[in-house]
Amino acid sequence: MSAATAPGPPGPEVRAARSVELRKTYGTGQAIVRALDGVSVVFDRGRFTAVMGPSGSGKSTLMHCMAGLDRPTSGQVYVGDLDISTLDDTALTQMRRDRIGFVFQSFNLVPTLTAGEDITLPVDLAGRKVDREWFTDLVGQLGLGDRLNHQPSEMSGGQQQRCACARALINRPDLIFADEPTGNLDSNSSAGMLSFLRRSVDEFGQSIVMVTHDPRGASYADRVVFLADGNVVNELVRPTPDSILERMRIVGT
Amino acid sequence: MLSVFERTREIGLLRAVGMKRRQVRAMIRSESVILAVFGAVVGIVVGTALGVALAWSLKAEGITQIVVPVSSLTAFLVLAALLGLVAASWRARRAAKLDVLAAIAVELGASRGP
Numbered sequence: 001m002s003a004a005t006a007p008g009p010p011g012p013e014v015r016a017a018r019s020v021e022l023r024k025t026y027g028t029g030q031a032i033v034r035a036l037d038g039v040s041v042v043f044d045r046g047r048f049t050a051v052m053g054p055s056g057s058g059k060s061t062l063m064h065c066m067a068g069l070d071r072p073t074s075g076q077v078y079v080g081d082l083d084i085s086t087l088d089d090t091a092l093t094q095m096r097r098d099r100i101g102f103v104f105q106s107f108n109l110v111p112t113l114t115a116g117e118d119i120t121l122p123v124d125l126a127g128r129k130v131d132r133e134w135f136t137d138l139v140g141q142l143g144l145g146d147r148l149n150h151q152p153s154e155m156s157g158g159q160q161q162r163c164a165c166a167r168a169l170i171n172r173p174d175l176i177f178a179d180e181p182t183g184n185l186d187s188n189s190s191a192g193m194l195s196f197l198r199r200s201v202d203e204f205g206q207s208i209v210m211v212t213h214d215p216r217g218a219s220y221a222d223r224v225v226f227l228a229d230g231n232v233v234n235e236l237v238r239p240t241p242d243s244i245l246e247r248m249r250i251v252g253t
Numbered sequence: 254m255l256s257v258f259e260r261t262r263e264i265g266l267l268r269a270v271g272m273k274r275r276q277v278r279a280m281i282r283s284e285s286v287i288l289a290v291f292g293a294v295v296g297i298v299v300g301t302a303l304g305v306a307l308a309w310s311l312k313a314e315g316i317t318q319i320v321v322p323v324s325s326l327t328a329f330l331v332l333a334a335l336l337g338l339v340a341a342s343w344r345a346r347r348a349a350k351l352d353v354l355a356a357i358a359v360e361l362g363a364s365r366g367p
Contacts, residue, residue, distance in 0.1 A: 069353055090275075093272070102269055104266075111259055
């Protein structure tokens with residue numbers, strides 16, 4: 001079930017995050033649900049990985065556990081070389097703030113903050129100084145320059161998602177987790193968003209994991225990991241929409 | 254104003270992107286204090302104005318000296334701030350204990366788990 005694309009055993013320098021025998025169960029006895037049933041997966045540094053699977057396959061649970069939003073029942077999660085399973089809530093929160101970037105499907109922005117304030121949120125929460133050059137660069141690349149003083153209610157869905165992207169990147173995290181980031185966008189905004197994610201991998205060496213059910217979206221990734229019934233059942237390197245669809249048929253997702 | 258749903262979602266989001274429990278508590282408390290102080294300031298300004306106006310209108314009755322009790326007004330301002338702090342303590346604790354995943358998954362529903 002190991003899933004490195006690099007030849008040979010993956011050293012720490014090529015891993016953005018990995019899980020070892022990750023299990024997450026809900027309920028007990030007869031009613032036990034195994035959302036994750038011993039998942040060992042590696043997300044490479046500087047790569048764009050898509051995670052696919054039917055609903056209930058455990059893809060969101062996997063993402064939540066690996067991003068430090070949820071605690072696994074057993075198994076380990078490493079972000080870089082840090083074993084996050086041992087961290088208390090404060091340390092885990094700090095880990096998310098400094099080492100993980102998040103893009104959710106919707107409601108990504110704090111309703112009372114302006115776009116500019118939202119983008120710098122992880123830096124401000126840490127009490128650090130914002131890297132103004134990087135901020136300006138990001139805002140420019142995402143075309144948010146004239147939206148910085150706007151609140152989420154004054155922005156389009158695409159602008160909100162781009163703003164979330166900028167926030168995810170502001171700390172140059174070890175890993176960005178994107179959970180159906182284009183789920184609520186029209187095809188134009190989706191394509192722009194996915195191209196930007198692709199570019200942030202190619203140009204800034206960012207590592208991204210994206211949960212999606214859209215084969216076209218997943219084809220922007222370097223690698224697709226397929227989940228079913230709480231396990232990695234297949235994977236595909238250098239995917240195309242067609243090869244993804246074909247693989248989806250094979251693994252029955 | 255935010256609805257309960259929006260507030261839950263907002264705090265969940267803030268926690269997800271790195272707000273510590275301690276910071277959540279501080280945020281809720283300071284909001285409450287600001288609100289209480291704002292209310293007290295409005296009350297003091299309006300009350301003082303009315304009081305002065307009343308005293309002024311009674312000039313003919315022989316009330317010639319108008320004294321604004323600055324020290325007790327200040328004391329009430331401080332008291333209001335303290336009450337704001339106390340009133341928020343339960344809410345602050347609850348907000349800090351919020352289940353991050355449940356809060357951000359509020360409307361995602363189907364995308365979570367089994």
